[in-house]
Amino acid sequence: MKKVLKKRTGFTLVELLIVIIIIGILAGAMLLVAGSGTDKAEATKIVSDLRSLKAAALMYYADNPNNTTLDGNQIAKLTKYMDRGIETDDYTFLNGTVSADNTAWFVGRLNITRAGVQEKLAETAESVGLLAEPQIASDTIQSGDLYETTDTPTTAYMRAR
Structure with missing residues (x-):
């Protein structure tokens, strides 16, 4: 009596595990x-x-040359000079004098918490x-040091004027 060998179909457990591991590695790299x-x-x-806020601040100043001060609460005044809306609660505005006849303006983004964003x-x-x-x-307000990554939420500023 001859033994008839059947050709098997499908995958073995080892082959399936190897495929799953490879897919996991690729997915991890992609993430x-x-x-x-x-x-x-x-x-x-x-x-x-x-x-955009810097440009809006300069346009505001061009329209209102006698009003050289804004504060963080008045940043919404700049939105009419912008071509798109932004969440003004996330941004701030600082002003002060650099010299007797020169005002400095800074726009800033509040509460940058993600470490990856801070690094970039x-x-x-x-x-x-x-x-x-x-x-x-x-x-008197002067330009500070360049922005750096920290362990706490930070604010990034850009001099507007």
Whole structure:
């Protein structure tokens, strides 16, 4: 009596486990890349919004040359000079004198908490002019140090005027 060998169909358990492990490795690598891209996109959005607010502040000043002061609560006044809306609660505005006849304005993004976004902003700080807290001595405001990553929520500023 001859033994008839059947050709088996399907996959073995080992083959299935290897495929699952390979898919897991690829998915993990993809998540790392996607997270970095998301952080860069958020940092780019923050810089874009700060530039828009800077331009809006300059247009506001052109329309109101006698009103050289705004405060953080009045940042909504700048939205009419912008081509798109932003969440004004996330942004602030500082002003003060640099000299007797010169006013400095700074626009800032409040509460940047994600470490990846902070790192991406710090990488571009020099090229786009992002600052840490402006130096305030009495009534005088001066540009501060370049923006850096910290362990706490931060605010990134850009000098508007």
